[in-house]
Amino acid sequence: MHTIGVVGLGNMGRGMALSLRRGGFEVVGYDPAPAARAAIEADGITVAEGLPALWRDCDAVVLSLPTSEVVEAVLLGADGPLSRAQETGLLIVDTSTSDPAVTRRIAAALEPAGIDLIDAPVSGGPKGAHAATLTMVLGGSDAALARAEPVLAAMSATRVHVGGVGAGHVTKLANNLLCAAHLITAAEAVRMAKEAGVEPARLLAGINAGSGRSGVTQVNFPTWVLNGAFDSGFTMKLMRKDVRLAESLIGALALDLPLSAQVGQLWRESAEIPDDADFNAIVTLQLA
Ligand code: NAD
Numbered sequence: 001m002h003t004i005g006v007v008g009l010g011n012m013g014r015g016m017a018l019s020l021r022r023g024g025f026e027v028v029g030y031d032p033a034p035a036a037r038a039a040i041e042a043d044g045i046t047v048a049e050g051l052p053a054l055w056r057d058c059d060a061v062v063l064s065l066p067t068s069e070v071v072e073a074v075l076l077g078a079d080g081p082l083s084r085a086q087e088t089g090l091l092i093v094d095t096s097t098s099d100p101a102v103t104r105r106i107a108a109a110l111e112p113a114g115i116d117l118i119d120a121p122v123s124g125g126p127k128g129a130h131a132a133t134l135t136m137v138l139g140g141s142d143a144a145l146a147r148a149e150p151v152l153a154a155m156s157a158t159r160v161h162v163g164g165v166g167a168g169h170v171t172k173l174a175n176n177l178l179c180a181a182h183l184i185t186a187a188e189a190v191r192m193a194k195e196a197g198v199e200p201a202r203l204l205a206g207i208n209a210g211s212g213r214s215g216v217t218q219v220n221f222p223t224w225v226l227n228g229a230f231d232s233g234f235t236m237k238l239m240r241k242d243v244r245l246a247e248s249l250i251g252a253l254a255l256d257l258p259l260s261a262q263v264g265q266l267w268r269e270s271a272e273i274p275d276d277a278d279f280n281a282i283v284t285l286q287l288a
Contacts, residue, residue: 015129023154
C-alpha cells in the first residue's frame with residue numbers, strides 16, 4: 001500500500017486524510033464541495049479533479065460520505081471503480097455510517113471485478129479522526145482486513161472485526177441506537193434528580209461510579225452538555241440518519257422492539273432542533 005485516496009473531506013474525512021499522510025502514505029483527496037477542497041489543499045494534500053484519477057492511482061480508497069445513497073453513487077455510478085480498466089486488487093474502505101443492506105449489495109457488485117470492500121465505520125468524532133485514535137468496527141473477509149490493516153492502523157487506535165461485509169455497519173447502527181437512547185434516558189435521569197435537589201455534576205459523579213453509567217454519562221455529558229459547549233462535530237442530521245437506519249433495519253427484520261421504536265419516535269419528533277445543531281442537543285427536550 002502506497003497511495004491512498006480519501007473521498008469525502010468533511011469533518012471526519014479531512015482528519016483521516018491527515019492521519020494517513022502522517023502514517024507515511026501518499027494521500028489524494030476528492031470532494032465536490034469547494035470549501036472542503038480548499039481546506040485540505042491548505043493542509044498540503046492534493047485534491048483530484050474527479051473520481052477516476054483515484055481509482056487509477058490509488059491502492060486503497062477510504063470513503064467518508066454522508067449517506068449510503070452517496071456511497072452507492074460513488075462506487076456504482078458512471079465514474080465508479082468499475083470504470084478502472086480490468087486491473088484488480090483495489091481495496092475500498094467505507095468508514096461512513098451506512099445501510100448494511102446497501103453495503104452488501106455494493107460489495108457483491110464490486111467483487112467480480114476483484115475489488116474488495118470492507119465496512120469500517122468509526123467512533124471518536126473529528127478529534128479522533130485527526131489524532132488517529134478512532135475506534136473501528138470492521139466487516140469484511142479476513143484476507144481483505146489483513147490487506148487493509150496498515151491503512152486502518154494509520155487512522156484508528158482500536159479495531160474490532162465483527163463479521164463479514166455489512167457486519168461493521170450493523171454494529172455501528174446498534175451502537176448509535178444505544179447512544180441515541182442513552183442521551184434521552186440520561187437527560188431524563190438528570191431532570192429527575194435536578195427536580196429532587198441533586199446537582200447534575202454530582203449526580204453524574206454518582207452514576208459514573210455505579211452500574212447506570214454509559215458513554216453518554218462518562219463522556220457526552222461532561223464534555224459537551226454540562227458545560228454548554230455542544231461542539232462534538234457530530235450533527236443532529238447525522239444522528240437522525242443513524243436512528244432512521246437502525247429503525248429500518250429493525251423493520252426489515254420484522255422485529256418488535258418497543259423501546260427502540262420509542263427512541264426513534266422521540267428523535268423524529270425533535271424537529272425544533274435544527275439539523276445542523278450538535279447531536280447532544282437532543283437532551284434539551286428535557287433540559288432546556
Ligand atoms: P460531513 O458532512 O462533514 O462530510 C461529508 C463530506 O462528503 C462533505 O465534505 C461532502 O461535500 C462530501 N461529499 C458529499 N457527496 C460527495 C460525493 N459524491 N463525492 C465525494 N464527496 C462527497 O460529514 P462527517 O461528519 O465527516 O461524516 C462523514 C461520515 O462519517 C457520515 O457517514 C457520518 O455518519 C460518519 N460519522 C461521523 C462522525 C462525526 O463525529 N462527525 C462520527 C462517526 C461517524
